[in-house]
Amino acid sequence: MSKVIENKERGQWGSKLGFILAAAGSAVGLGNLWKFPYKAGTNGGGAFVLVYVIIVLLLGFSLMIxxxxxxxxxxxxxxxxxxxxxxxxxxxxxxxxxxxxxxLSFYSVVGGWVINYLVKSATGALKISDANVLKEVFGGFVSSTTMPIIYHGIFMLITLAIVFVGIDKGIEKASKIMMPSLFVIIIILAIRSVTLPGAMEGVKYFIIPDFSKINMSVVLDALGQVFFSLSLGMGCMITYGSYLGKDTNIPKSGIIIPLIDTAIALLAGFAILPAVFAFGFKPDQGPGLMFVTLPAVFSKMPLGTVFAVLFFILVLFAALTSSISLLEVVVAYIVDKWNFSRQRTSIAIAIIIFLVGIPASLSQGVWSNIHLLGNRGFFDTYDFIASNILLPLGGFLLCIFVGWIWKKQQCEDEITNGGEIKFRLKKVWFFLIKYICPVAILIVFLRSIK
Known part of the structure; x- marks a missing residue:
């Protein structure tokens, strides 16, 4: 088969907007909707947000490009x-x-939890205001053997269905539907949250920085959150970039995508923290913030069932826009390397990932006594290896490769479309990618493997 035919079959984005929404969707995920508000809640609120935004503009922009x-x-x-x-x-x-x-093997497990909670919300099964009871409900579900695996399979099936169709008709089309819907839903939830009686305390905490709260721990937490939130170091943006035409403005895309991701994270903060404060809950509940605290908040809110359903639809869309990019990374490699059929490859990889994810699900219950790394079960081991080792190491080596190995002129020509695009921050970007970014990521890496 000729190279021309291979490239044609490989797929291209149908539009620049489609790429932006798909790439932003890859970045926007579960981390934006519960981890960011949780991190802000435990790191001084506005102080964390300020540091986070500054780092996005430096680190996120540089690595994305x-x-x-x-x-x-x-x-x-x-x-x-x-x-x-x-x-x-x-x-x-x-x-x-x-x-x-x-x-994706453990992310899909959590995606299954989200689908289950969407069903529970729609049927009124979460109309419980007692957080302790909701904690038992959540623990009882995730520790059971069969149902979490079934929902894990449903989530993988939806992800497979989108990637199976291809780039423009699958990933791009799905992103064009889910990303605008995600924005609309999160704006509705944010407006509802900030207009609750007593919510202004949460708003002030979230947006007014207390500079005395800014220390090295806050900076490192913000740095880690930015890095992992933007899907950097896992090949997603390289893979998505490979489907781009040569007329795309890379510097512009490199700014827009992190800004969309940050906007979603900030809106999530406005949707969650004011409501949590309004009903007297604490914002530092980790995963429980999504599956325990928020259902309790919704149960006390007028039209709470409606807002609970909207919230879990929002979370599901965010999870799917990330999961399809993760599956695409693996599928693209196999299709490119061995010229296999996209459809068969997608099915095979999805099945394997589903099977690998089963121990991650069971580790919340019947296999909770099986430990792999230290005291970590399957779920936490997958997470630790990927998030604490592979991602920061991949990001660090990306900086070294682009900054020191790739010929500067070739890199510059690619970013500027052969000089057609004026990249005014070119010198600043090269300095950041060569010196600042690798040092910052190395600090996160060394801290994360402790």
Whole structure:
């Protein structure tokens, strides 16, 4: 089969907007909707938000441009992109593919929980105001053997259905529906939250920075949240960038995508923290913030069932826009490497990921006594290897590769479309990607493996 036919079959984005929404959807995930509000709640509120936004503008923008440029230049998957420029660096892309595979295996389990809670909300099963009872409900569900696996399978089936169809008709079309819907729902929830009696205390806490709260711990937490929130280091943006045409403005995309991701995170904060404060709950509940605290909040809110359903639809859309990018990273590598059918590859990989995810689900219950790394079960081991080792290591090596290995002129030509696009921050970007970003990521990496 000729190279021309291969490239044609590989797929392209149907529009620039489609790419932006799909890439932003990859970045927007469960971390935006519960981890960001939780991190803000435990790190001084507005102080954390301020540091987070500053880091997004520096780190997020720089890495996003680097990954998209690398993908578009090579028109290949994460492993192929590195290998095409320097054969010795293909293993760095392999770290990203492995990370995407591992993350989706347990991410899909949580996606199944979300679907279950959407069903529970719609049927009124979560009309419980006692957080302790809701905690028992959540614990009882995730620790059971059969139902979480069934919902895990449903989530993977939806993810597979989207990736199976292809880039423009599958991922792009789904993103064009889910991302605008996500924005509308989260804005509705934010308006409802900030207009609750007593909500202003939460609003003030979230937006007014207390500079005395800013310390190295807050900075490092914000740095870690930015890095993981933007889907960097796992090959998603390289893969999505590889489906881009040469007329796309990469610097513009590199700014818009992190801004959309940050806007969703901030709106999530407005949708969650004021409501939590209004009803006297604490914002530092981790996963329980989504599955225990918020259902309790909704049960006390007028039209609470409606808002609960809207919230879990929102969370499901965010989870799916991320999961399809994770599956696509693995599928794209296999299709590019061996020229296999996208459809058969998607089915095979989805089944394997589903099977690998089963121990992650069972580790919440009957297999909770099985430990792999230290005191970690399957779920936490997958998470630790991917989030604490593979992602920061992949991001660090990306900076080294783009900043020091890839020829500067070739990199510059790719980003500026051969000089057609004026990249006024070009010198600043090169300085950040060569010096500041790798040091910052290395700090996160060393801190995360303790």
């Amino acid at each position: 680097a990954e998209i440029a690398l993908g578009r230049n090579t028109q290949l998957n994460a492993i192929g992109a590195y290998s095409k420029i320097n054969k010795k660096w293909g293993w760095v892309g392999a770290l990203g593919v492995l990370a995407a595979f591992l993350i």
